Amino acid sequence: MCGRFALFTPVSELTNKVGAVMPEREIHPRYNVAPGTWVASIRQASEDSAPTLEEMWWGFRPSWAKGKGTQPINARVETVATNNYFKSAFAKHRCLVLADGWYEWIKNSSPKQPHYLCRRDREPLYFAAVYAERDDGGLGCAILTEQARGSAADVHDRMPLILDDDSLEHWLAPDLTHKETIHSMVRHIDAGLVEHWSVSTAVNKPSEGQGDELINPL
Template identity: 75%
Template sequence: MCGRFALFSPLERLANRVGASAPENTLRPRYNVAPGTWIAAIHQPSEDAAPIVDEMWWGYRPKWAKGSGNQPINARVETVATNAYFKSAFAKHRCLIPADGWYEWVKNSKPKQPYFICRKDREPLFFAGIFTERDDGSLGCAIVTEPGRGSAAEVHDRMPLILDDDSLEHWLAPDITDHETIKQMVRHIDADLIEYWPVSTAVNKPAEGQGDELINPA
């Protein structure tokens, strides 16, 4: 799964990677992004429009659920195209969620021991996401996850679906709606690019801080 991540790279740099304009108000660096908060996401409004950086609520609940449906933060890649709750968004409303890394916890560790997982070269990541209009008119999103790969699987059996550079444009393209076509055109990054290390248990409580010390090796 992916239940916490960090984003501290400048959004202008990330937006340029996919031909999107940077937002006027630069978001502050966040080292402990938690569900149920506003996060930066990139989506393409229409086939003729350029991608844009938008704020989305990290919690996916379609407008048609009328405020009573579940509000998942993740969607499994194995079922996102067929699950009734997600399939419309997968076909028509895909987004990228930029991050510099994410946190996972080893199961059954006491106290819960967090690990920070990122690229070995410290390059930013783009998580595959889906989004929907919520009942209040805002946008809400979920991060697509896949089975853990490479060293990330040593920490948790699930991880975000991290797209390689050649897949970013295809993932955003609103005119590509067929499941099999998306599957053929989209690739995840090489698992050998990923590494991890243990960090402070202060990560376990987002209210305790958002400083860069959270990603330092414990």
């Protein structure tokens, strides 16, 4: 799964790759982004518009659920295109969630031992995600996950679906709606690019801080 991540690279650097329009408001670095908060995302609302950087609520509950549906933070890549809760968003409302790395916890560790996972070259990450309009008119998203690959599998059996640079525009393109076409045009990054290390258990509680010390190796 993906239940916590960090974003500290200036978002202006991340938006350049897809030509996204920046908001007027500054987005500050965060080292412990938790579900149920606003996250920096890129979406393309229509074929005639440029991609835009927007903040979305990390929790997916479409307005048609009328406040009664679940509010998942993740969607499985294996079923997102066919699951009734997500399939419309997969076809029409795909987005990118921006990150530098994410956290996972070693199973059966006590206290729960977090690891920080990121690219070996420290390049930022683009998580594939889907979004929908919420009851309050805002946008809520869920990050796609896949079977863990490479060294990420040492920590957890799932990992976020991280797209390579050539897939970003295809993933955002509103005119791509057919699931087989989307799958054929989108690729994840090479598993060998990911590394990880153990970090402080202070990550376990988002209230304990947002400083860069959270990603320092133990």
